[in-house]
Amino acid sequence: MAIEQIRRWESGALAHAVTDPFGQGPLPWLRGSEHYFDNGRVVPWYVDSTTLAADGRILPAPRGGGGRATRTADDVGCQIKGFASTGSVAPGESIDFRVTVNPPQPFGVDVYRIGHYGGAGATKITTSPRLSGTVQPGPLVAERTVSCHHWWLSWRLPVPADWSTGAHVAVLTTADGHRSHIPFTVRDTRAADLLLVIPDITWQAYNLFPEDGRTGASLYHAWDEHGRLVGEKEAAVTVGFDRPYAGAGLPLHVGHSYDFIRWAERYGYDLAYAEARDLHAGRVDPARYRGVVFAGHDEYWTVPMRRAVERARDHGTSLVFLSANTMYWRVELGHLPSGEPDRLLSCRKRRGPGRSWLWREQGEPEQALLGIQYAGQVAAPAPLIVRNADHWLWEGTEAAEGDELPGLVAGEADRYFPRAPLPAHTGRILLAHSPYRDCGGARRHQETSLYRAPGGALVFSSGTFAWTPALDRPGHVDARVQRATANLLDRICKHG
Missing domain, CATH: 2.60.40.1930 (Macroglobulin (MG2) domain)
Known part of the structure; x- marks a missing residue:
């Protein structure tokens, strides 16, 4: 048995x-x-x-x-x-x-x-x-x-x-x-x-x-x-939400957030904490902060979450997305029959009539906020290829144009979609362009994006699952990613 x-x-x-x-x-x-x-x-x-x-x-x-x-x-x-x-x-x-x-x-x-x-x-x-x-x-x-x-x-x-x-x-x-x-x-x-x-x-x-x-x-x-x-x-x-997590009781993707927390607290960044449901319910105002960090795999977003983050960006709050496949599915939160709010999560995905519940198929591609969007799963870890190495993000990393950061494209990857709308910006740059094979064997590429919104906010998207493990996970740490992330957060915290 x-x-x-x-x-x-x-x-x-x-x-x-x-x-x-x-x-x-x-x-x-x-x-x-x-x-x-x-x-x-x-x-x-x-x-x-x-x-x-x-x-x-x-x-x-x-x-x-x-x-x-x-x-x-x-x-x-x-x-x-x-x-x-x-x-x-x-x-x-x-x-x-x-x-x-x-x-x-x-x-x-x-x-x-x-x-x-x-x-x-x-x-x-x-x-x-x-x-x-x-x-x-x-x-x-x-x-x-x-x-x-x-x-x-x-x-x-x-x-x-x-x-x-x-x-x-x-x-x-x-x-x-x-x-x-x-x-x-x-x-x-x-x-x-x-x-x-x-x-x-x-x-x-x-x-x-x-x-x-x-x-x-x-x-x-x-x-x-x-x-x-x-x-x-x-x-x-x-x-x-009213149930334990499977197995040991820890969520599948919990490590991504914990990697960032250990690294950020080690170097003394002034962090406030909230959950996605707090953002949805308005218990936190992201516009109060110089930057909002999404360190974990954050695939499911409600409409109120997206609107709050868009308003914060337009207000001048910078956004940092350190994973991939962010804001892919649009979801709804509902209350229990007893009235407790935000205790049920619904997403019909591709079922039923009409378009699927993908943000991009509902007329709001995630690229319009992130600068890039989900492209596919990565069959085996591949190197992240540095692009525009003279940019300030790579300053002090000793990374040169075309350098390979081993294993930094893994899990899932994002890229720029030429046919999807870009956000309004005063400057935009791609900081990595990395070929890989997807799970079907097709050749694809990953990209890392940074743009400055008209209100002054910086919006960074790593475009890979492997970015946060490179900050503080034994066997995955990469000093160049650590320094690049510090360059980004230091500039945000100093209103650079």
Whole structure:
């Protein structure tokens, strides 16, 4: 039975692996780093290589801190899984955690803040009291939409007014050592140089919870009656935020934001934090900041999100897009039947009559804001080829015209589309032009873009998934990308 369950997980892991070769990023205090085993069999990132035998059997877990065995929870056993009542919370407010524990037993919650912290990647902020864990009711399923909004409260965390804002992870651990995670954000109410927007809407679009071979669904995948993974045509049209993230409880693309946070905090940039739903709901005003940074893969945007960012750009706020395939799908956020807003995410993609829900097919190509737009998946990492090396972005990097930055075009890539409208600008330049092969073997190219809007704002788009890992991820760091990013942010923060 255990072997069959792991095979179900494998199918989900394989389906998502092609979209994000970087996974979560290095979170050494939370998880192992292995994705593949010597026999070539793909396993989920949340199954520790030390607890999985070659034949698929789960082995006794290694001893953890204090002599206690630890093992990551999964979506089949749901040893411990949970979610937060809201994605972000302001200092002085409270956040509720709803947790299921199977079998029932005590559990605790350690809350970490993501940052550099001397290379550790996070620091522990607080620890819950000993909590009573119970088995919550099964998820509710309506068509393909999965929701656990009916789970009862497990722990309420009052966030002190003097807490540091930022990206946080609640680490859930049962008495017998099973472990899971819940990400959340303590958002800013103060002004800062830069606003970092964490892409919680895109995270939820990819969430396949429960990844159990039966009921889980994302905007990409679902399960058929035989436990096989089916594709986008049969996936969910609406997904809910009131459910845990699949597997270890950390979103598929979480590493991109965490890479940027570690690097930016290491070098002392003045960061404020918010989530995409905060931008959608107007809880943050991007025009208050000198620059707004979208560090993670941020594929799903609502109309209010785009309008807020366009107004900020026109007001003079610079925009920094450090990934690729940004603002590709137009989505809507809806409320639960109980009235709680922005708890359901809908995107019918290419289904039904009329045009698909691609921004570019709705008459607003993403290039009109970004300067470039999504071109396709990259079959294997390729070098980023420097272009216009005399530009100030490349200053101090020692990069020369035509230099190759190995592996910097990976995952997905953007380029300039001559037939799509460009944004209004007083100056525009392409800073990389890089050939690669897509997943069908076709030859394509990636580009990196920078333009200055009439109101003075700079808008930078890296055009590749590999930019943020090059900032602070072991095995991917590139000093030229670090310096180029610093040149950009320094100019934005100084009103250059």
